[in-house]
Amino acid sequence: MKPVRRFLFLLVAVVLLAVSAEAAPFRSSEPYLRTSSLRPGMKGYALTVISGREILRFPVEIVSIIPRKGSPKNLVMVRASGSVISKTGGIAAGMSGSPVYINGKLIGAVGYGWNFSDHNLGLVTPYEDMASVWDWPEKIVTLPGLPPSGIEPQDEEDDDKKKSSPRNETPEKSGSGNTDEPVLKGELSPLFIDGISGRTAAEITALLGKERFIPGGSFSEDIPVEMNARLVPGEAITVLLAWGDVTIGSTGTLTAVAPDGRFIGFAHPFLGRGAVNYPVARAYIHNVVPSIEAPFKVASPLRIVGTVTHDRPQAIGGRIGYFTPSVSGTLTFMDTDRKSSGKKRFHFVPDPFMGAKLSAGIFTGLIDDLWGRKGQGTAVFTLTVHGRGLGQGWTRKNMFFSDKDLALDALKETAELLDVIFLNPFAEVYPLGVTVSAEFTEEPRLMFIEGIDVKGDSFSAGDTVEVEVNLRPYRKKQVKKNFKIVIPKDADGFCEILVRGGGIEPLHQSAVVQGWKTIANFRQMFTEMSALETNNELIIEFNYEKVSKRGKDRKDPEDPVSKEEQELLSEMKKRRLEDGTLQIFKSEFVVEGLLRKIIDVKPSDGKSGGQQEDDEE
Structure with a gap:
């Protein structure tokens, strides 16, 4: 395991990044109908954008009401028609969240379609299911010392009540995507990625749990913020994960806005990560691309107008005018x-x-x-x-x-x-x-360890040893480097001089692994990160086995655990550099290789390790 990865697993990740904002029922600015009032054959219309920012209508007819055991509780099958649908080739990816009206009242929004099928058919997520995303509290990211923009965090007493409420536990599991409920396919919000290579775009798509991405982009290097924006149902919106010289996001449609600036949209999850903080922007639709698999919109974000704070199975929800830190x-x-x-x-x-x-x-x-x-x-x-x-x-x-x-x-x-x-x-x-x-x-800037030579034949504890290391830069002449290493005064018997490249059998956080110490504060964490080895280091170590005596020969003050096992990595490196048992040479190459040299060290009384063993026997 690499040293950085090992260090990562030594930290317990407990993250406090946000304050909870109290949940409140969502009330659309428009009248709405509940699913119980809907019947097959009812006719109405939907709103969406297929070019630029112009909101257009297209007719819809209810085909059937589909009850579900999961969430959403019901889905409404509709058939779309008219000139808009003829032009797009059917219900297109990017129409998710397009509000649907029967008798002038909102019933929900288009959320799902089918690939390689009749693209005039789609599924509508009912309004009451979409509005339920606001039954959960938000987690608002704030800069230190600044309150959330226009959002009051709930007090501790209310927070405790919500934590103990079953209503706030079960849905959160659904929102995280960890659910046994049937998973709906055909979500109509295309993921777009622009500014990076295709292979990493595909890897990011997989990281986000999406199946594919489409080309997209932005009109400028950065996306400006629009203060005091006013949005209306049917507008094209984009949820952003990255923006600037790289754009990653998903385009859909705004379904409804409450008088207080809260909104709902998409009619299905984006990533399904529950309480989130993702910027939302107005979108410009370049065109709808007809496709046998599924038509899709090609869009670019225009101006950031707020933040998505809910990413749930039923819909996304957020606030216009609240801008999260990035x-x-x-x-x-x-x-x-x-x-x-x-x-x-x-x-x-x-x-x-x-x-x-x-x-x-x-x-x-x-x-x-x-x-x-x-x-x-x-x-x-x-x-x-x-x-x-x-x-x-x-x-x-x-x-x-x-x-x-x-x-x-x-x-x-x-x-x-x-x-x-x-x-x-x-x-x-x-x-x-x-x-x-x-x-x-493209050049292989490598340096290989080819040999080590120790000056002298006899060594005693406390001596300074000259070590010559033979190094060969990639396809160049061999060079020699000389170093001095100090033999500890308590060394005895067969000992090792190790020469290696940085990161190859590195010094470990053994004190943390074995439970003698812990990384206890923010500053110490960065100190230990700074102590990690780098690949361009040539490292020379003097290693020896130091085991505390046991039984009648053991001195009471002697610690049964070696000093090195009880030190953090930074402490051990500092001590060993000071006492001369460790040397680090920073090179201009990635150092490859590892070689060992065994030497016999005489103790201070003049007996060699081998003689001492014979006497004891």
């Missing part, structure tokens, strides 16, 4: 072979459980695009994280070599480190910024 990402890229460079900026959602993998995937896709290739090579990566409590920021620099997929392999460490930060149990770090500086080359 995480900023910056990539500075250099192709040293072509002497070309590029810079990309983006924002992504403050989701601690998804943010690390999402941002790492975006960085990978951006590098694919800027490098113009994937495959073998060497990279120098500098990761800098800015945020609350980090002062000037925390930085880690490392080198990577891959013979298969350099960008993907190098970004694995970034994802693991960001997981540690996002999921840390100590403190929030918002506002958060992530910067990656990457220098890429």
Whole structure:
């Protein structure tokens, strides 16, 4: 297991990122009909956008009411018709959330269709099911010291009551997607991804639990915010996960708006993650693409108007005029072979459980695009994280070599480190910024350990040993490096001098693994992260077996557990560097290899380890 991944599993992820906002019933600004009032043969209309921002009507007729054991409780089968549907080739992906009216009253919204079928048929999620997303409390992300925009957090007494209420427990499980209920297919909100390579777009699609994505994009490098926006049912909207030089989102339709600015839409889940904080933007529809599989809208986000705070099985819900904090990402890229460079900026959602993998995937896709290739090579990566409590920021620099997929392999460490930060149990770090500086080359910048030589034949405890290491840069002449290592005064018998590349059989957090210590605060967490080895280090260690004496020969003050086992990684490295039993040389290459040398150390009384064993026998 890599050192970063091991460190990640040593932390208990307890995240406090939000305050709960009290749930309140949703009341649409328009009159509505309940499902019990609907009958087959009833006729009405639906609203949607198929080009630009113009809202159009198309006729619908109720075919049947389908009762369900899951959530939503009912679905209404409708048949769409008219010139709009003829032009689009049927109900299209992107029409999810299109409000449906019977006798001028809202009954719900188009939510589902079928692939390779009659695209004039669709399923409507009833209004009462969609409005029920507001039966759950929100989790509003706030910057430290600032209250939520126009949202009052509930007091502790109310919060406790909600936690004890079965109504607030069971639906949350449904919202998370962990349910035994039948899963509906054919959700009509296409995922679009733009600005990154196709292969990473496919990986992000799988990460989000989606089956496919379509091309999309934005009119500008960043999406502006529209204050005091006024939206109406039938408008095209986009839920965003990332925006800027990269755009990731899903386009659907706004179903209804309450007088207080809350809204519902989509008529099915986006990702089904429950209480969320995803920006929502007005959308511009370029066109609807007819398809035998399923027609779909191609859209671009225009201006951010609010935030989706509910992502439930029945619908999405959110607030117009509330703007959630985001995480900023910056990539500075250099192709040293072509002497070309590029810079990309983006924002992504403050989701601690998804943010690390999402941002790492975006960085990978951006590098694919800027490098113009994937495959073998060497990279120098500098990761800098800015945020609350980090002062000037925390930085880690490392080198990577891959013979298969350099960008993907190098970004694995970034994802693991960001997981540690996002999921840390100590403190929030918002506002958060992530910067990656990457220098890429196709050249294998490797250095191999080919031999070690120890000067001298006889060694005593306390001696300083000269160690010569033979190194060979990739396809170049061998070079020699000399180091000095100190033999501890309590060393005795056969001991080991180990020369290795950084990250190969690395020093461990044994104190944490064995339960002698724990990483107890925010500052200590970053100290231990900084102590992790890097791949360009040449490491020389003096290792020996030090076991406490037992029985009558054991001294009372002697600790039965060795000092090294009780030290955190940073403490152990600092002590060993100071006492000379550890040397670290930072090179300009990824260091490969591991070699050992055994030496016999005489104790301070002049007896060798072997002689001592003979005497004891």
